[in-house]
Amino acid sequence: MNTLSSYARSALFLVTVLVLHLALFSDLRVLGVAPEVPLAIAITAGLVGGPERGAVAGFAIGLGIDLFLPTLFGLSALIYTVWGYAVGLLQERIFRSAWWINVLVAAVATAGGLLVYAVLGELLGEANLYTDRLYMVMAVAAAYNLVLSLPLLGLWRWSWPRLLGEDR
Amino acid sequence: MATGTRTGRSRVTLIFLLLSSATLLTLDARDFGPLQRTEETLFDLISPLRSGADRVFDPVGDAWTGVTGYDELESENEELRQELQMLEGQRILDSDAAIRLESLLDELGLPYVQDIPNIVAEVVTANVGNFDRYSVQINRGAEDGVRNGMPVVTRGGLIGRIDGDPGRRHARVALITDPGFEVGVLVVGSDDVALASGGGRGEPLVVGKGLEIDTEVAVGDQVVTSGVDRSRYPAGIPIGTVTEIDYDEARLFQILTVNPSANTDNLSFVTVLLYDPLAEGS
Numbered sequence: 001m002n003t004l005s006s007y008a009r010s011a012l013f014l015v016t017v018l019v020l021h022l023a024l025f026s027d028l029r030v031l032g033v034a035p036e037v038p039l040a041i042a043i044t045a046g047l048v049g050g051p052e053r054g055a056v057a058g059f060a061i062g063l064g065i066d067l068f069l070p071t072l073f074g075l076s077a078l079i080y081t082v083w084g085y086a087v088g089l090l091q092e093r094i095f096r097s098a099w100w101i102n103v104l105v106a107a108v109a110t111a112g113g114l115l116v117y118a119v120l121g122e123l124l125g126e127a128n129l130y131t132d133r134l135y136m137v138m139a140v141a142a143a144y145n146l147v148l149s150l151p152l153l154g155l156w157r158w159s160w161p162r163l164l165g166e167d168r
Numbered sequence: 169m170a171t172g173t174r175t176g177r178s179r180v181t182l183i184f185l186l187l188s189s190a191t192l193l194t195l196d197a198r199d200f201g202p203l204q205r206t207e208e209t210l211f212d213l214i215s216p217l218r219s220g221a222d223r224v225f226d227p228v229g230d231a232w233t234g235v236t237g238y239d240e241l242e243s244e245n246e247e248l249r250q251e252l253q254m255l256e257g258q259r260i261l262d263s264d265a266a267i268r269l270e271s272l273l274d275e276l277g278l279p280y281v282q283d284i285p286n287i288v289a290e291v292v293t294a295n296v297g298n299f300d301r302y303s304v305q306i307n308r309g310a311e312d313g314v315r316n317g318m319p320v321v322t323r324g325g326l327i328g329r330i331d332g333d334p335g336r337r338h339a340r341v342a343l344i345t346d347p348g349f350e351v352g353v354l355v356v357g358s359d360d361v362a363l364a365s366g367g368g369r370g371e372p373l374v375v376g377k378g379l380e381i382d383t384e385v386a387v388g389d390q391v392v393t394s395g396v397d398r399s400r401y402p403a404g405i406p407i408g409t410v411t412e413i414d415y416d417e418a419r420l421f422q423i424l425t426v427n428p429s430a431n432t433d434n435l436s437f438v439t440v441l442l443y444d445p446l447a448e449g450s
Contacts (some may be wrong), residue, residue, distance in 0.1 A: 015214075015217070018214065020221065020225075021296070022214075022218045022221070022293070022296055023222045024221065024225040024228060024229065026295065026296040026297070027225070027228075027229030027232060027233070028228075028232050029233075029236070030236060033298055034295075034296075034297065034298055036298065051182070052178035052181050052182075055181055055185050056181065056185065059185045059188070063192075064214070067207055067210055067211045068211075068293050068296045068305070069296065069300050070300050070303040070331070070340055071299065072196050073192055073195075073196040073203070073207055074188075074189045074190070074191075074192030074193040075193060077185075077189045077192065078186065078189035078190065078193065081182070081185045081186060082182075085182050088178075114298070117299070121299070124193070124197075127347075127348050128299065128302060128347065128348070129299050137298045
């Protein structure tokens, strides 16, 4: 029952964040750069839930955002899966950390995730991803996710209340 | 022991998800029909939620743009004021240009845009990420007769073309600002057909290929689609105004900087021209 409730909360959380990203966050641009909320979701899921949950959350939100992007369907899902897993693994093995380290990791991982996205996308034949503007996008999106990661970490803890004591 | 089991399970999950993503990427690259239908169904499921949220959050987005883009708005205002003054003077010249364009098109026997069947579409998604600055999604698709490559216009002129095979009720529009976008054009009053390409968001277009050195062009001349045989675009769709004339290094061709006549930012509605130069009766 608890697991079901946890799944339901996670699904509700993901759909809500996706809709909010499409309707609100994508318009809140600084220097033309929007916050990378879906990527922040994958990263913070890894930080709170570990590699497996990070990968699953990254895959789910990646598929959701792929529906609205012109790039190949599955590209965001692929990268967010790897990123959610990698951050979860690092958190589990290395950081085990204070909140401020989690927030910093979210920012750095955002910049890294965007770089990987651009490079892999170009390798798969997508145009206009690795451009002169990429480094500015990485910097602004990292700063954005530095701020956004705090509430997102809290919301993941709300979605997976049993995790902190039992699962991990 | 428990940690080992958990690590093993998470690796299996990771491999499963990676394989799933790779499969989706491959199927999408091959335009696999059932996947496209599934995408469309999911899109349709989320769209109403998104539209509702859009209505609620639009004022927030507008306020944010007003705050963060104040300087930009001020300079844009100034530009618009100057443009208005220029247009006032241009008005008289325009009537002459229209007559010249009409006679040119008559000569070439090319179709007028007004005669082409068209359909109005609403822009449902624009720029949701940081890497999709050159495309928007519209709420018309194959069911409405929309096909890959069809021109998309607004009152101002050409803004792009349908990019890829559309879904049943949705299609993606590649914008004219995309550096990879190319369109055959001619300067009103000349016969030389040249190739214009996008210069990036907020940047002018560049006519860099085909316009010979002795072709008479002046700053302020109008540029329209050429509509030559088998062109994707019918003749006479406004593209923009020449703002600068330069030459390539060998001085074989002229390079024109063209200020687009249609604004591709904040699009709400667009018109798809149901024009297929290869189809009979089009």
